[in-house]
Amino acid sequence: MEYVLHLFILICFYTMLSQSLNLSAGFAGLISLTHAGFYGIGAYVTAILSTYYATSFWLTIPLAMIISGCIALIVSLIALRTVDDYFIICTLGIQVILFSIMNNWMDVTRGPLGIPGIPSIQFFGISLESKISFLLLSLFFVSIIWFILKNISESGFGKTLIAISEDEIYSQSIGKNVYLSKTISFTLSAMMAAIPGTLYAHYISYIDPTSFTVNESIFVLSIVIIGGLGNLTGSFFASAFLVLLPEALRFVGMPDSIAANMRQIIYGVILVIVMMNGKNGVQELLSSKKATN
Secondary structure: OHHHHHHHHHHHHHHHHHHHHHHHHHHOOOOOOOHHHHHHHHHHHHHHHHHHOOOOHHHHHHHHHHHHHHHHHHHHHHHOOOOHHHHHHHHHHHHHHHHHHHHHOHHHHOHHHOEOOOOOOEEOOEEOOOHHHHHHHHHHHHHHHHHHHHHHHHOHHHHHHHHHHHOHHHHHHOOOOHHHHHHHHHHHHHHHHHHHHHHHHHHHOOEOHHHHOHHHHHHHHHHHHHHOOOOHHHHHHHHHHHHHHHHHHOOOOOOHHHHHHHHHHHHHHHHHHHHHHHHHHHHHHHHHHHHHO
16 A cells, blocks of 8 residues: 555656646747756755755745746746757756756755755644655645646636747737746746655655656656646646556566566557657647747
8 A cells, every 4th residue: 555655646746747847838838858957956945954954844845936936037048048949958958957966066965975864744743754644745736736727727828828839929929928928937837846846855855866867857748748738637647657657567477587678668668659649749839830930
């Protein structure tokens, strides 16, 4: 049962990450590979404040969101001056920079040594140490993020983002501030990515830079693509699929000598097949934007 609860908690984390990325990638068409960096910022801010300064979880969450948002705002001022494929490459470079900072700023992040001993979350004096209590807390934040993004998508601002992703020049022609709208969506997306980062730090009680690599960004983007760009509900099902699939393959009866390698091969083949459906959506998005430019 503990194993099953652990998997559901991971699904919640990746649902929050993919839904937050959907705000910029799904609605505004900003395919970003920096999301794991913002996820890591949330985790490190929480780890440092709670471990060294005994700061409450309920205070570290807004602080982590603000710091992540400020960094995302600075990043957006650079990255959003590029378009399409160049934007993706730019965000990839920024992800590498953020990982390098986490891995080399020994005085703050302890680099590869990581930060151990992160305390559990306290809720009205009760320590949330059991997996069932942590799952309920994670589901609460999944619901909050879904509710916020659902309302944004149905608001005038959300319609503007969708219009920008479909035809940027037309959106400018009717008086929409495209650059400002993209900046806001990118910043809000990063702020929401800090939330699962804070939860992850308290759940694992130890963090190091290897959890926030470019591979993690690619994995989160894969969830968004498989679930459907702009599809918040699809992000949940795609997260469940990609988290549970490798675990399900563990129960496939194979000789121990080849089991690990075969699981990776089977997982890769299934992922490629599923991604073929989502790839067309990204290609159409990028091609339509190139056509309008």
